C-alpha cells in the first residue's frame with residue numbers, strides 16, 4: 524500500500540509516519556510537511572499526488588490554533604476546508620482514498636450526553652466551522668475520524684504545558700466545567716492505519732475512552748508523576764483570561780458509536796493512555 528502523509532510535522536503527523544514505518548513490509552511511505560507541501564495550493568497538491576500515486580492519503584495538516592482562527596478565518600478555511608477539497612480532487616483522479624481528521628469542535632457543546640456521528644453539528648467557532656466544512660468535502664468512501672483533546676509526545680499540548688508548569692509552580696488552576704475525552708496521538712495514528720487496512724470508510728468518532736474535565740486530567744498528571752507538593756484547583760471557564768477569542772464547547776464527549784459496531788476495538792481508557800504517554804515523555 525502506497526501511503527502519503529501530509530502535514531507530517533504535527534503531533535499526529537509524526538505519529539502517522541511512525542505507525543506507517545512500523546508496517547514497512549506492507550506500507551510504502553512518502554511524507555510532506557507544511558514547507559514541502561501546502562495543502563491550500565491546488566496545483567502543488569495535484570502534482571505531489573500524481574507523482575507519488577498513493578493508494579491512501581492521510582491528511583494530518585490543519586490550522587489548529589483555535590483562537591488564531593478567529594483572527595484569520597481565511598487561513599483557517601484555506602487549510603481546513605480548501606485543503607481537504609484539494610486532496611479529495613487529486614485523490615479522485617487516481618482513485619486514492621483520503622483519511623481525514625476532524626474535531627469535537629464541530630458541536631456546540633450544549634448536550635449533556637455524548638454526541639454520536641449522526642448528531643447535528645453546530646460549531647460555535649471559526650475553527651469548528653472550518654473543520655465542518657472540511658468534513659463536507661469528503662466522499663462516502665473516504666475515512667473521517669472525528670477526535671478530541673489530542674496530546675502526544677510531539678509538538679505542543681496541554682500535558683507538556685502542565686509538566687513545565689509543575690517544575691515552576693506549586694498551585695495550578697484548571698477549568699472544571701468543560702468536558703471531553705483525552706486522545707493520545709499515537710493511539711489515534713495506529714487506529715487510523717488499522718481502520719484503513721480493515722477497509723473502513725465513512726465518519727467515525729475515535730477518542731480515548733471515558734470523559735473528564737481539564738482539571739481532572741491535570742489532577743491525574745500530578746498523581747501519576749507523584750508530586751505531593753502540587754495542588755490543582757478547579758476553576759470555571761469564566762475565570763480564564765479574556766484574551767481567549769474562540770468559544771469552546773462545554774461538553775464535547777464523542778460516543779464512538781460507529782467504531783464500537785465496526786468489529787475493531789476502541790482506543791484505551793484516557794487514563795491508561797495518559798500513564799503510558801507520561802512514561803514516554805519522562
Ligand SMILES: NC(=O)c1ccc[n+]([C@@H]2O[C@H](COP(=O)([O-])OP(=O)(O)OC[C@H]3O[C@@H](n4cnc5c(N)ncnc54)[C@H](OP(=O)(O)O)[C@@H]3O)[C@@H](O)[C@H]2O)c1
Pocket residue numbers: 529530531532533534535536556557558560561562563582583584585586587602606624625626627654670671672673674678679
Ligand atoms: N490538537 C487537538 O486537540 C485536536 C482535537 C481535535 C481534532 N484535531 C485534529 O487532528 C488533526 C491533527 O492535529 P494535531 O494536533 O496533530 O495538529 P498540529 O500538531 O497543529 O499539526 C498540524 C500540522 O499541520 C501543518 N499545516 C498547517 N498548515 C498547513 C498547510 N497549509 N499545508 C500543510 N500543512 C499545514 C502544521 O505545520 P506548521 O506547524 O508548519 O504550521 C502542523 O505540522 C487536525 O486535523 C486537527 O484539526 C486536533
